[in-house]
Every structure is written in structure tokens, then in C-alpha cells.
Amino acid sequence: xxxxxxxxxxxxxxxxxxxxxxxxxxxxxxxxxxxxxxxxxxxxxxxxxxxxxxxxxxxxxxxxxxxxxxxxxxxxxxxxxxxxxxxxxxxxxxxxxxxxxxxxxxxxxxxxxxxxxxxxxxxxxxxxxxxxxxxxxxxxxxxxxxxxxxxxxxxxxxxxxxxxxxxxxxxxxxxxxxxxxxxxxxxxxxxxxxxxxxxxxxxxxxxxxxxxxxxxxxxxxxxxxxxxxxxxxxxxxxxxxxxxxxxxxxxxxxxxxxxxxxxxxxxxxxxxxxxxxxxxxxxxxxxxxxxxxxxxxxxxxxxxxxxxxxxxxxx
Ligand SMILES: [Zn+2]
Numbered sequence: 230x231x232x233x234x235x236x237x238x239x240x241x242x243x244x245x246x247x248x249x250x251x252x253x254x255x256x257x258x259x260x261x262x263x264x265x266x267x268x269x270x271x272x273x274x275x276x277x278x279x280x281x282x283x284x285x286x287x288x289x290x291x292x293x294x295x296x297x298x299x300x301x302x303x304x305x306x307x308x309x310x311x312x313x314x315x316x317x318x319x320x321x322x323x324x325x326x327x328x329x330x331x332x333x334x335x336x337x338x339x340x341x342x343x344x345x346x347x348x349x350x351x352x353x354x355x356x357x358x359x360x361x362x363x364x365x366x367x368x369x370x371x372x373x374x375x376x377x378x379x380x381x382x383x384x385x386x387x388x389x390x391x392x393x394x395x396x397x398x399x400x401x402x403x404x405x406x407x408x409x410x411x412x413x414x415x416x417x418x419x420x421x422x423x424x425x426x427x428x429x430x431x432x433x434x435x436x437x438x439x440x441x442x443x444x445x446x447x448x449x450x451x452x453x454x455x456x457x458x459x460x461x462x463x464x465x466x467x468x469x470x471x472x473x474x475x476x477x478x479x480x481x482x483x484x485x486x487x488x489x490x491x492x493x494x495x496x497x498x499x500x501x502x503x504x505x506x507x508x509x510x511x512x513x514x515x516x517x518x519x520x521x522x523x524x525x526x527x528x529x530x531x532x533x534x535x536x537x538x539x540x541x542x543x544x
Contacts, residue, residue: 264376264378265341265376265378268312268341268342269312269313269341269345270314271312271314272292272293272311272312272313272314272315272345273312273314273315275292275315276291277289277290277291277292277315277318277321277322278290278291280479282427282429282471282473282479283427283428283471284404284424284426284428284429285300285404285427286298286424286427286429287326288473288479289319289322289323290478290479291315291318292311292312292314292315292318292319292342292346293309293311293315293342293343294309294311294340294342294343294434294475294476295309295431295473295474295475295476295477295479296308296309296311296319297309297431297473298323298326299401299402299406299424300329300402301327301329301401301403301404302329302402303332303333303401303402304330304331304332304354305323305326305329305330305331305332305333306333306335306401306402306404306406307331307333307334307350307355308334308335308337308422308473309334309335309336309337309343309433310334310336310343310344310345310346310347310349310350311342311343311345311346312341312342312345313345313346313348313349314345315346316346316349320349320353330353330354331350331353331354331355332354332355332356333355333356333358333399333401334347334355334356334357334358335359335420335422336357336358336359337419337420337421337422337431337432337433337434337475338359338360338363338415338418338419338420338433338434339359339362339363339366339367339371339418339448340416340434340445341380343433343434343475344363344367344383344387347367347383347386347388347389348383348384348386348387351387352386356390356391357388357389358389358390358391358392358393358408359389359391359392359420360392360393360394360418360419360420361392361393361394361418362417362418362448362449363389363416363418364388364389364392366380366416366418366448367382367383367387367388367389368382368383368388369382370382371448372447373447373448374446374447375443375445375538393408393410394410395410396408403426404424404426404427405424405425406422406423406425407422407423407425408420408421409421409422409423409461411435411454411457411461412454412457413449413450414435414450414451414454414455414457415433415434415435415443415444415445415450415454415455415458416434416445416448416449416450417448417450418448418449419434419435419458420433421435421462421465423465427471428467428471429470429472430462430465430466430470430471430472430473431472432462432472432473432474432475434475434476435455435459435461435462436458436459436462436474436475436485436488437474437475437476437477437528438472438476438478438479438484439477439478439484439524439528440476440477440525440527440528440530441491441518441521441525441528441530441531441532441534441535442476442492442530442535443529443530443538444538444539444542451541451542452492452496452538452541452542452543453496453543456489456493456496459485459488459489459492460489462489463482463485463486463489466481466482466485467482468482470482472484472485476528491525495517495518495521495535495536495539496539496542496543498515498517499512499517499536499540499543500543500544502517503543503544504544509537509540512540513536513537516532516536517536517539518532518533518535519532
């Protein structure tokens, strides 16, 4: 498949599914350098949908990772900043929620589809908060092997100024906001954010609703950490909790159980095959993700690529 067709396929899917950056296997795209660029450019074209949830919390869906917003007299509290190319649309969506200034931004992790808007949000007034490993990756050259891409250090204004290395609770806009660190999972800096009174939960990229997740081994992620995070996420929710995933539509406990089971099932299958001495090619040919591929493999991590990601982390 040519890089040009790949780009068009990517942009079309990003616009349709609003799950922009499930960056996929090299064999699909050929030129990952262009793919990261295309993902960034796609933010200029995709629509931003504001979804009012509960307790004044809204989700902005459509530019990279899902964004959440809690407005109020302490200034807007925002989770993740999307693509820079979506700046005008995100700013318009934020203005549509309230006139409160942008004051607080939390990054769920360092990936570009969650942090490329950091600099403009900082210039608009946001203090940026994140796990210390997120700051580390945004501050230095960071290579993601599976994207065949090296990210240069982010501009000074984009780098988080308030760090934490464990859990943290904020009191803003009348809400109790609990930040929870996972240890290595999707990266080594993943956090979730729980709006306690509203019972609205943002998982960052430890949950992808309806898509196989990417796992970033280059910056400390691994499949077992992803499963642990999926368990930790489930322990946080009831049937009533509204859950914003890093990618995919807003959902809840039922979809999170399906996701946890999917991760654990495929992990065990791949580990068993690897334990039997099968090669990566043999394991891919055995299609251990086949039962889930039709429903979960339509983004940029298909069953084959997900199998390869799991293989890296077992045995
Ligand atoms: Zn990510």
C-alpha cells in the first residue's frame, strides 16, 4: 500500500471514527514519518463534538485523544489538549461551554495526540500538570519505535510545570478531582482523572473503547501493565459511572469489562504459543486475536499488530 493511500485512509478514518491516532503497523503505512504528520494535520479537518456528561463535565471528542472540561469560577480545568491543528475548533468548543478562562490542564500521558495543544493552552493561561515521566518525555528527544518516529523536545510553554509521582487530589470548581497514577501501562506516565461528585472518569489511554489499544514499549508500556490498569479502572467504576476513554466513544463498565477480558484472553493465548516455542510469524498466523478483530480491529491497531504488541511483552 502506498504511503499516499495510507494517509488518505488514515485521515478518512480519523474523521469518521474520531479516534484519530491508533497508529498502526508499519506494513500498513510504509512511511510512519508521514503518518505522524498526517495525524497532526488531520486535526484541522475533523469536527469537534461537545458532549455534556454530568456535574458540568463535558467531553470534547474529535481531535486526537478525548478531551474533558470542567468549567467554573476557578477557571476551566481541562484534560488533554488534542492536536495543535484543531486549536481554533477546540477554542471555539471551550468558549461554547462557558466564558471562564483556561486555567488548568492535566495530561493523561505524553503522546502527541494528547499534548500537541499544550503550548497554546498554556499561552491562554493554563498551568500544566502531569506525571513526572510525562514531563521527562516531553522535555527530551523521544523515539517511538513502532511509529518509527522521533519526537523532538516540546516548546518550553508545552512542558508541564507541576509534577507528581503518585496520586493527587485537587479541589477546583466545587469538585473533588482525583488523579491516579498507574505505573507502566500504555506508557510509563499514565494517569486517570476521576470527578468524584459527578462520578465521571477519564481513563486516558489505559482504555480504548472499541479499538485494540496501542502499547508504547518505547516509553515504558507493556501488556501486563495494560491489564493491571484495566483492572484498576474497573475497580474505580460502578454501573452508573460515565467513563471517557482515551479513544473511542464515551462508555461505561460493560464495555470496560469486555476490554479487560479481551486483553487478558489474547495475552494468555500469545503467552501459551510463545511458551510452546512458536515464532512471532507462527503466532501471528495462528490469529490469537481473530475473535475480536471484526469488532475491535477496525482502527489502526488491527488484530495482527495488536498480537505483535502483546508478543513483545510476554514470556
Ligand atoms: Zn497514547
